[in-house]
Amino acid sequence: MNERSVSRRRAIALAGVGVAGIAGAAAVGGALARGAARDEGGSAVEGAIAFTGAHQAGIVTPAQDRLHFVAFDVITKDRERLVRMLKDWTAAAARMTAGRDAGEIGAVNGMPEAPPDDTGEALGLPPSGLTLTVGFGPTLFRDAGGRDRFGIAAKRPAALADLPHFPGDVLDAALSGGDLCVQACANDPQVAVHAVRNLARIGMGVVSVRWSQLGFGRTSSTSRTQATPRNLFGFKDGTANLKAEEADLIEEHVWARPGDGPEWMTGGSYLVTRKIRMIIETWDRSPLSEQEAIVGRHKGTGAPLGKADEFEEPDVPSLPETSHVRLVHPDSNNGARMLRRGYNYVDGSDGLGRLDAGLFFMAYQRDPRKQFVPVQLNMSRRDDMNEYLKPVSLGLFACPPGVSGPDDYWGKTLFA
Numbered sequence: 341m342n343e344r345s346v347s348r349r350r351a352i353a354l355a356g357v358g359v360a361g362i363a364g365a366a367a368v369g370g371a372l373a374r375g376a377a378r379d380e381g382g383s384a385v386e387g388a389i390a391f392t393g394a395h396q397a398g399i400v401t402p403a404q405d406r407l408h409f410v411a412f413d414v415i416t417k418d419r420e421r422l423v424r425m426l427k428d429w430t431a432a433a434a435r436m437t438a439g440r441d442a443g444e445i446g447a448v449n450g451m452p453e454a455p456p457d458d459t460g461e462a463l464g465l466p467p468s469g470l471t472l473t474v475g476f477g478p479t480l481f482r483d484a485g486g487r488d489r490f491g492i493a494a495k496r497p498a499a500l501a502d503l504p505h506f507p508g509d510v511l512d513a514a515l516s517g518g519d520l521c522v523q524a525c526a527n528d529p530q531v532a533v534h535a536v537r538n539l540a541r542i543g544m545g546v547v548s549v550r551w552s553q554l555g556f557g558r559t560s561s562t563s564r565t566q567a568t569p570r571n572l573f574g575f576k577d578g579t580a581n582l583k584a585e586e587a588d589l590i591e592e593h594v595w596a597r598p599g600d601g602p603e604w605m606t607g608g609s610y611l612v613t614r615k616i617r618m619i620i621e622t623w624d625r626s627p628l629s630e631q632e633a634i635v636g637r638h639k640g641t642g643a644p645l646g647k648a649d650e651f652e653e654p655d656v657p658s659l660p661e662t663s664h665v666r667l668v669h670p671d672s673n674n675g676a677r678m679l680r681r682g683y684n685y686v687d688g689s690d691g692l693g694r695l696d697a698g699l700f701f702m703a704y705q706r707d708p709r710k711q712f713v714p715v716q717l718n719m720s721r722r723d724d725m726n727e728y729l730k731p732v733s734l735g736l737f738a739c740p741p742g743v744s745g746p747d748d749y750w751g752k753t754l755f756a
């Protein structure tokens with residue numbers, strides 16, 4: 341394939357010597373292996389994560405520092421337009437994750453009379469580890485009236501069943517659900533925002549933004565190479581998470597397998613999103629010993645209560661009965677595990693002088709009915725942490741397998 345990728349930095353340099361249009365490189369990085377996006381000469385693009393692979397990037401990829409998550413409603417009734425947009429999104433995503441402009445011409449190389457096919461705010465910025473991960477919500481398959489919107493209702497996975505009501509939830513419907521989602525993660529927030537903005541621009545007339553969320557300071561490590569970050573309660577978060585290096589556990593708990601459901605989801609994963617406001621000011625007035633009893637771990641080291649090392653196994657029966665770690669631990673949930681990939685968020689203050697802040701929880705799994713749902717029910721019913729939490733949004737998306745090469749596109753296994 342013609343892989344004439346030109347980085348945003350190099351595109352500017354080339355434009356300066358009159359090579360306009362060379363950024364119109366091939367769309368998708370062909371036979372590239374995950375972790376090696378390549379430029380026109382075949383060299384790895386520094387800071388780029390390969391877009392193609394058996395699974396989508398942005399799931400077991402070591403969690404980047406920043407998030408821009410967006411959920412869309414599909415506003416067209418025309419299946420062909422939707423598929424065309426998914427193809428255009430795929431090409432743009434392949435380019436942007438390699439550090440190129442969203443469109444073939446670019447932000448500054450086109451005709452002055454025409455709107456550019458890239459918005460320009462990432463010009464000069466490196467790829468910054470950008471990953472773009474797409475997912476399909478239950479309402480893409482059937483609308484609220486039960487209508488098969490795009491001829492795919494029969495392909496809806498049983499695992500994409502509507503989530504039950506969780507005790508204590510007072511969700512904002514306008515901030516929940518969605519027909520499609522895109523998770524943009526990068527180590528530079530401008531790169532993540534640029535990617536989402538350009539996908540929304542490309543989708544104009546086909547999709548409209550339903551809700552979106554910015555996040556910072558990942559709240560989970562997804563690789564042993566990463567230090568465990570802290571959430572806004574000040575605790576290490578992600579210690580016992582599934583890690584990319586645990587290949588057998590990832591296979592068992594994250595990727596949909598043949599026979600799990602419809603064939604188009606094999607190699608994909610189900611994403612649950614949950615925006616949880618944290619009542620920071622009340623938490624900050626509670627004693628350290630109480631905070632540690634609520635979490636079930638020591639605040640300084642992150643070690644389970646009664647242990648010294650962060651990565652020691654907790655003695656689950658000895659933890660307080662209503663502590664978070666005891667209730668969400670696999671031993672209390674029939675072995676259920678998931679890959680957590682959440683982010684802290686601060687949406688300013690709430691007009692009453694309190695921080696509007698919390699955790700944008702995201703978890704990837706093979707089947708939410710056996711993983712997220714029982715764990716969340718256990719947490720909702722009994723967890724002492726709930727006193728300091730207010731869940732405001734919930735989403736469920738089927739994230740298809742990865743894009744294999746230039747003839748493939750996001751959702752081809754579903755729509756072809």
Ligand SMILES: C=CC1=C(C)c2cc3[nH]c(cc4nc(cc5[nH]c(cc1n2)c(C)c5CCC(=O)O)C(CCC(=O)O)=C4C)c(C)c3C=C
Pocket residue numbers: 571573575576577578579580581614616618635637664665668669670678698699701712715716719729
């Ligand atoms: C339904 C799933 C979960 C939600 C929602 C959730 C919210 C949530 N969690 C914290 C803080 C911590 N969680 C920790 C561990 C942990 N949490 C979940 C699940 C949910 N958390 C699991 C499965 C685990 C791992 C349990 C284990 O195997 O030991 C920890 C401890 C450190 C760690 O292992 O990550 C903290 C701290 C907050 C603040 C929160 C909502 C805002």
Ligand SMILES: [Fe+2]
Pocket residue numbers: 664668
């Ligand atoms: Fe947790």
